Amino acid sequence: MKAYTYILVCADGTxxxxxxxxxxxxxREHNTPGKGAKYTRSRxxxxxxxxxxxxxxQDAMRREWEIKHRLTRRQKEALIAGAAAPADH
Numbered sequence: 150m151k152a153y154t155y156i157l158v159c160a161d162g163t164x165x166x167x168x169x170x171x172x173x174x175x176x177r178e179h180n181t182p183g184k185g186a187k188y189t190r191s192r193x194x195x196x197x198x199x200x201x202x203x204x205x206x207q208d209a210m211r212r213e214w215e216i217k218h219r220l221t222r223r224q225k226e227a228l229i230a231g232a233a234a235p236a237d238h
Contacts, residue, residue: 152209154216156199156229159192164225166216168209172200199229 153172157165157179165188169175179185179195189195203209216225 150205152203152206154201154203154209154212155197156216156225157189157195158198159189159195161192163192164198164222165189165192165195166213166225168206168213170206172197199232 150170152168152170153175154166154168155172155175157167157176159165165179165186167175167186175185176195176197179189180193182193183190185195201209201212203212216228220228
């Protein structure tokens with residue numbers, strides 16, 4: 150089953166990183182009062198700015214941990230910016 154690691158930017162400018170099996174549903178939940186993560190409930194609206202797809206939950210969870218605990222804010226911004234950059238053809 151596919152799994153995703155994602156980064157949201159919250160209304161206060163902070164980043165939230167998580168993982169899920171259903172990316173669209175999870176982003177909706179983060180923007181629904183009383184749902185989503187405790188962190189995002191008081192920081193709505195949240196906007197998806199980055200995601201990666203994995204073959205399984207374990208890989209997605211591992212990547213979530215790496216982003217949360219090993220990347221600085223500046224490195225997260227570079228990751229997001231790199232994903233938004235147009236591909237060279």
